[in-house]
Amino acid sequence: MTKSQETQYESSGAPIRISGISKTxxxxxxxxxxxxxxxxxxFLTLLGASGSGKSTLLNILAGFVKPSGGTIEVDGVDVSRLPPHKRGLGMVFQHYALFPHMSVAENVAYPLKRLGVPKAEIIRRVGEALDMVDLGRMANRKPTEISGGQQQRVALARAIVFRPRVLLMDEPLGALDKMLREQLQLEIRKLHKDIGITFVFVTHDQDEALTMSDRIALLKDGQIVQLGTPEELYNAPSCRYAAEFVGVSNIFQGSIKNSAFIDGQHAREFKLPLGHAKEGTGLMIRPEHMRVSPAGQITNTIHDQIGATVEDCIYLGSSRTVQARTDAGALLIARTEVPRSPDGIHAGAQIQMHWEAADARVLA
Structure with a gap:
C-alpha cells in the first residue's frame, strides 16, 4: 500500500450494535x-452450519432482509429502516456479481459512477483499489478473461472503492478450490489490516474462521452460542456443540462427582483440570493433546488413560492421525508429530491413549 492509500484509510471502521434482531x-x-x-x-466472522441464521443476519445488516424485530446501529446511527444503498456498507457476494460486458476497471468504477463521482476522481480511486488487490495490470480485461481468484479480487476492489467503513462478505470464497481459497484467506486478512475498516464475514468453514478472524460468533438455531477469539473458541468451547463444530474433539460423556469426572460410557474416573467448571456433562481432549503408546507401556501416574484398538493410522506428512476404538465402542482420535510417533502403531494394534488433566476441558 502506498503512503497516500494509508492516509485515505487511516480512520478505523464503524462499530455495529445488533440489538434483539429476530426473523421469522x-x-x-x-x-x-x-x-x-x-x-x-x-474482523468478525459469523460461523455456523447451514440453517444456523448467519447469512440471514448478514443480509439483515446489509438491508436486503427486513427483520421481524430488533434494531441495527452503525456508528451510533439506527439504520434499521434504511434501504441498502443508504447504509454506506460494502458487500461482497459468493458469486461476485460482476458485469461480464464491462472491463475489470469498469466493474470497479460502477458504484462511483452511480454516486456521481467526477471522472478524474473515479480513475484515480479505481487505480488505487485495483493496486490494493494486485490487479492494476488487468484493468482492461473482461471478467471472463481472468481466473476465479482474480474475479474475487475485483469484487473486493469494487466493494472498497467507495471507502465504506464496514465491509460485509457472504461466503465469498465458497466457489474456489482449496489452495486458492487458503491463499485468498491470507490476502483478505492482510487487506483488512491495511485499510482498517470493519469486516463482517460469513462462513461455514471453521478453518477459514480460525485463520482470518479477530473474533468469531458461532450460531446455532438462530442464536449465538459462543462469541470469542479463535483461541477461546478452540481451547475453551462453551458447550458440546462448540467443541464439535470448531475443530476435532474427543468427548467423554458423564458428570462431575467428588472432584473427578465420571465417564458413563466406560465407567471410568478421570482427573479434572484446575479451575474447571463446577458442573459439566462432557470432558473434551483435542487430538493434539491425546497421546498414544503400545498397550502396557504407560507408567506415568499424572496421565489419564484408556485402552483402545487402532482402526486406522493416517500419514499427513508432518503429522500422523491415529483413529482407535475403545471396548465400549467410542472412537478416539490422536494427532502426533511424525518424528515422535511411537513404533508398533498400526491397524489392529492394542494401544493406550492417554492425556494430562491440564489439557482436558469440561463442557458445561
Missing amino acids: YKELTVLDSVDLDIRGGE
Whole structure:
C-alpha cells in the first residue's frame, strides 16, 4: 500500500450494535433475539452450519432482509429502516456479481459512477483499489478473461472503492478450490489490516474462521452460542456443540462427582483440570493433546488413560492421525508429530491413549 492509500484509510471502521434482531417466516424462527456488538475496525466472522441464521443476519445488516424485530446501529446511527444503498456498507457476494460486458476497471468504477463521482476522481480511486488487490495490470480485461481468484479480487476492489467503513462478505470464497481459497484467506486478512475498516464475514468453514478472524460468533438455531477469539473458541468451547463444530474433539460423556469426572460410557474416573467448571456433562481432549503408546507401556501416574484398538493410522506428512476404538465402542482420535510417533502403531494394534488433566476441558 502506498503512503497516500494509508492516509485515505487511516480512520478505523464503524462499530455495529445488533440489538434483539429476530426473523421469522410463518412459524419458522430463523433468528431468535440476537444481540451482538461488533467493534470498529475488527474482523468478525459469523460461523455456523447451514440453517444456523448467519447469512440471514448478514443480509439483515446489509438491508436486503427486513427483520421481524430488533434494531441495527452503525456508528451510533439506527439504520434499521434504511434501504441498502443508504447504509454506506460494502458487500461482497459468493458469486461476485460482476458485469461480464464491462472491463475489470469498469466493474470497479460502477458504484462511483452511480454516486456521481467526477471522472478524474473515479480513475484515480479505481487505480488505487485495483493496486490494493494486485490487479492494476488487468484493468482492461473482461471478467471472463481472468481466473476465479482474480474475479474475487475485483469484487473486493469494487466493494472498497467507495471507502465504506464496514465491509460485509457472504461466503465469498465458497466457489474456489482449496489452495486458492487458503491463499485468498491470507490476502483478505492482510487487506483488512491495511485499510482498517470493519469486516463482517460469513462462513461455514471453521478453518477459514480460525485463520482470518479477530473474533468469531458461532450460531446455532438462530442464536449465538459462543462469541470469542479463535483461541477461546478452540481451547475453551462453551458447550458440546462448540467443541464439535470448531475443530476435532474427543468427548467423554458423564458428570462431575467428588472432584473427578465420571465417564458413563466406560465407567471410568478421570482427573479434572484446575479451575474447571463446577458442573459439566462432557470432558473434551483435542487430538493434539491425546497421546498414544503400545498397550502396557504407560507408567506415568499424572496421565489419564484408556485402552483402545487402532482402526486406522493416517500419514499427513508432518503429522500422523491415529483413529482407535475403545471396548465400549467410542472412537478416539490422536494427532502426533511424525518424528515422535511411537513404533508398533498400526491397524489392529492394542494401544493406550492417554492425556494430562491440564489439557482436558469440561463442557458445561
